[in-house]
Amino acid sequence: xxxxxxxxxxxxxxxxxxxxxxxxxxxxxxxxxxxxxxxxxxxxxxxxxxxxxxxxxxxxxxxxxxxxxxxxxxxxxxxxxxxxxxxxxxxxxxxxxxxxxxxxxxxxxxxxxxxxxxxxxxxxxxxxxxxxxxxxxxxxxxxxxxxxxxxxxxxxxxxxxxxxxxxxxxxxxxxxxxxxxxxxxxxxxxxxxxxxxxxxxxxxxxxxxxxxxxxxxxxxxxxxxxxxxxxxxxxxxxxxxxxxxxxxxxxxxxxxxxxxxxxxxxxxxxxxxxxxxxxxx
Numbered sequence: 001x002x003x004x005x006x007x008x009x010x011x012x013x014x015x016x017x018x019x020x021x022x023x024x025x026x027x028x029x030x031x032x033x034x035x036x037x038x039x040x041x042x043x044x045x046x047x048x049x050x051x052x053x054x055x056x057x058x059x060x061x062x063x064x065x066x067x068x069x070x071x072x073x074x075x076x077x078x079x080x081x082x083x084x085x086x087x088x089x090x091x092x093x094x095x096x097x098x099x100x101x102x103x104x105x106x107x108x109x110x111x112x113x114x115x116x117x118x119x120x121x122x123x124x125x126x127x128x129x130x131x132x133x134x135x136x137x138x139x140x141x142x143x144x145x146x147x148x149x150x151x152x153x154x155x156x157x158x159x160x161x162x163x164x165x166x167x168x169x170x171x172x173x174x175x176x177x178x179x180x181x182x183x184x185x186x187x188x189x190x191x192x193x194x195x196x197x198x199x200x201x202x203x204x205x206x207x208x209x210x211x212x213x214x215x216x217x218x219x220x221x222x223x224x225x226x227x228x229x230x231x232x233x234x235x236x237x238x239x240x241x242x243x244x245x246x247x248x249x250x251x252x253x254x255x256x257x258x259x260x261x262x263x264x265x266x267x268x269x270x271x272x273x274x275x276x277x278x279x280x281x
Contacts (some may be wrong), residue, residue, distance in 0.1 A: 156198015
């Protein structure tokens with residue numbers, strides 16, 4: 001009897017292990033591919049937008065950097081060639097470089113060398129115009145991420161509307177068996193999946209747009225400082241060579257004030273008393 005009582009717990013434990021081994025595994029596991037399939041046809045444009053955003057993010061990480069806008073090597077070479085007054089050599093060197101400051105330098109010096117009678121103010125205008133074009137190009141490139149951030153939630157909302165239409169069409173059939181088979185849940189799932197996908201793509205795109213916008217603003221500030229430095233150096237070199245001076249036809253007052261006649265447009269009008277005296281006389 002005692003042996004039976006002692007062996008009973010071991011028997012129960014063995015039976016419990018066997019029952020646990022034969023217990024079925026919970027089949028309700030979440031599969032990402034199945035969730036994507038529930039999104040319906042609108043997941044195709046959302047997938048295209050997500051791939052495009054990933055490509056743009058990777059591209060901007062390598063192209064929007066300080067070295068691609070203003071590089072220390074180019075600045076050193078440009079300063080050296082400007083001090084040597086080798087403008088054609090600097091134009092050729094800037095043509096081989098890919099920085100934004102190289103494009104500004106090339107356009108400016110190309111105009112200055114081809115137009116020997118141009119004033120420094122005209123040369124400055126050419127540099128400012130090219131600088132504005134480079135700044136617009138940088139801002140235009142990162143604006144694609146902002147466009148994706150705005151379009152993706154709208155596409156997800158369209159998928160939501162289509163999913164809800166599908167759900168209401170299932171209800172409109174009036175077949176209770178269809179509703180019992182959870183076909184109604186398919187339309188609701190499509191609506192929720194497309195909304196979540198569109199919002200996810202839009203949020204990620206806007207986050208990286210903010211990051212790259214900060215990079216662009218810092219790069220443009222350095223580009224403006226570098227352009228101003230090179231223009232000031234170029235202006236000093238042109239002034240030393242007598243390239244541009246004060247215009248000769250500018251009228252200046254003579255050295256002796258008594259010999260200077262005030263222009264008629266700058267003379268003071270006579271008072272009323274003077275006018276009365278004149279008429280009385």
